[in-house]
Amino acid sequence: MVSPHWEHFHHESDIGVRGQGPTLETAFEQAAHALTAVITEEPVSPRSIVEISLESPDLEFLLVDWLNALIFDMATRSMLFCRFEVELDGTHLKAKAWGEPVSVEKHHPAVEVKGATLSELKVQQLQDGDWLAQCVVDV
């Protein structure tokens, strides 16, 4: 097992987000960090909080719905998020996301994310017990 972490993975025209952690919850949280990093590498402050509640047909759709809920809140609230707390009960997700209004001066945002896709979509437990949650996002 390793500590929770995230990374981006290769896609020809867009970008893949991957979260990994000792629990499914941490993998989902890390995938959300990877999503923010598509947009900015600058620090984001946890100045306000958004609550998200979702139910999906399976865990893979739950990941896509989770990332799309964040994309929707980023777009409609003009926010970026930096801290996430995910609670899972089967295919029900309850989460808190902390962040602040996006600022061109502070965050130098590179690109907005249009949506999470079903490409390279995987939510699975690895042999070492860690959980992995990933998909490609369209930018």
Next chain:
Amino acid sequence: MEFSLFKRLSKYEWLVEPFGNMRVPAILFASEKLLDDMDHKVYEQATNVACLPGIQKASYAMPDAHWGYGFPIGGVAAFDPDEGGVISAGGVGFDISCGVRTMHTGLTREDVEPVKEQLAEALYRKVPAGVGSRGLISLSPDEMDAMLSGGARWAVRKGYGTKKDLEMIEEQGCMGGALPEEVSLQAKKRQKNEMGTLGSGNHYLEVQEVVKVFDAEIAEVYQICEGDLVVTVHCGSRGLGHQIGTEFLKSMALSAAQFGIKLPDRELACAPIHSDLGKSYLGAMRGGMNCALANRQIITHLVREAFAGVLPKAELEILYDVSHNTCKLETHAIDGNPKQLFVHRKGATRAFGPGHPDIPEIYRSVGQPVLIGGTMGTASYILAGTRESMDLAFGSAVHGAGRSMSRHQALKKWRGRAVIEDLAGRGIIIRSPSQRGVAEEAPGAYKDVSSVVEAADQAHLARKVARLEPLVCVKG
């Protein structure tokens, strides 16, 4: 890609005979070099599309094809609703009706050079670009529905442009059959403050010079000469289109089994055109198309305002407006008989040839303008639809250079400031809210647009008319 996968039909046409569940062949248009460089995923995705119910003739990929979502980007496929044909959210893409609009300016380089910096600044200030940017118009629920039904016609009614503009837009600026009630409240909320914004990523606004005319006769009809300056906008349906795509991709993926559709890839999510879900998507997607047309119309108005402040003698008239992420109902000949088909173009431009009734009268003798976006450091092209294209790929051609390198790789290789300075050294001014965004969109991260255009020309998908090079580029 391995050449052995294909039967070569001509120098630029590569066929995959149907195998497995393929209902029709797949045909890729490319030069040897472009095919060699193309990702194997394009082959997989083009052959997967060939498995979908109701597909006609073949599943096509254009010379700029690259790995997409379910459909390849650069994919073209037509479906007959009466043969169980489907409509696919992935086959249109997230950025519904993303497209290119080019405007004449009546100016030359000599007019602009002395005030180039001022003009770049005025355009950058007028047209909101980049992440988190907000448009000047906020739509009420009623206005939102009127915009979704009316497209650029709605925008002109609101005072953004003139009736004359509408003649130079595909569908005369308004996609019929839009159903605003099928667009979710979330999608409308996402769009509320995004009208008249450029977006980010590969979206841009450029002042360009016509540096080379290849076909003088067609160029004359399009009213362009070497030395003319034009303005080109590349953007789409903003948050509304993205949200429609997101929602329908999921509902189509979940209901495919219920319709008895076996998807070779979940991303090919689709629904029968005659189903409730298919009709619902079609109505919402047409609303998304109108949103893109209204958006480019408002941006046109803002560009005119910017020019009026710096170069009042400029006269910005639309040359043409094309969309390259669409599904449209069109008539095409199948085995010599006309049929009404739903043609998906995902990262492909409509390229109707001479005589087609859907082309503005003034262009009808030579075929519709096909506007191809390049990258900020290289070039863009104007092509013309051909008669042959109607038979080759349902009257379709390429849409742009297409990435050759991921954003991640680009970011490792270039720094935004260096890219901007390098381009400045070549007389190209870049304005962007994000240096990282500029690095990710560095010209070197794209395929050579000229080779893509050359292949489209040689394959007779469209005819090369003129090459444009940028002077000013506003990047989202």
